[in-house]
Amino acid sequence: MTFWRQPLDRDRIFIPFGIVHIIEERCKGCGFCVEFCPQDRLMMSERTNSKGYHPPEVTEHADCVNCGLCALLCPDFAIYVEDGGLVSPDRIDPVHRKEE
Numbered sequence: 835m836t837f838w839r840q841p842l843d844r845d846r847i848f849i850p851f852g853i854v855h856i857i858e859e860r861c862k863g864c865g866f867c868v869e870f871c872p873q874d875r876l877m878m879s880e881r882t883n884s885k886g887y888h889p890p891e892v893t894e895h896a897d898c899v900n901c902g903l904c905a906l907l908c909p910d911f912a913i914y915v916e917d918g919g920l921v922s923p924d925r926i927d928p929v930h931r932k933e934e
């Protein structure tokens with residue numbers, strides 16, 4: 835989406851960037867992390883772990899903003915986020931949610 839007007843301080847504002855790590859063998863495929871990620875950064879994969887569950891995987895169409903919600907919600911400590919520093923807002927895509 836292209837905005838017709840940009841904030842005046844846009845070049846001075848930076849956004850956190852996160853690097854998502856998934857420990858697939860701990861995952862039980864509950865999907866909490868996928869459901870609640872505000873950036874739609876995660877999706878359930880087609881793979882199965884040794885327990886037969888589908889772990890999540892990161893998507894390419896959105897970036898992680900290091901909010902930490904997925905790690906907080908995961909009941910099995912199977913996902914965590916590494917601080918990737920601050921990046922320009924141009925680096926982060928806005929969320930594109932499907933219309934209901």
Ligand code: SF4
Nearest residue numbers: 871898899901902904
């Ligand atoms: S840290 Fe936040 S934005 Fe990043 S994958 Fe987890 S829930 Fe999504």
Ligand code: SF4
Nearest residue numbers: 861862864865867908
């Ligand atoms: S919240 Fe944890 S256990 Fe549930 S799907 Fe995500 S990584 Fe797997």
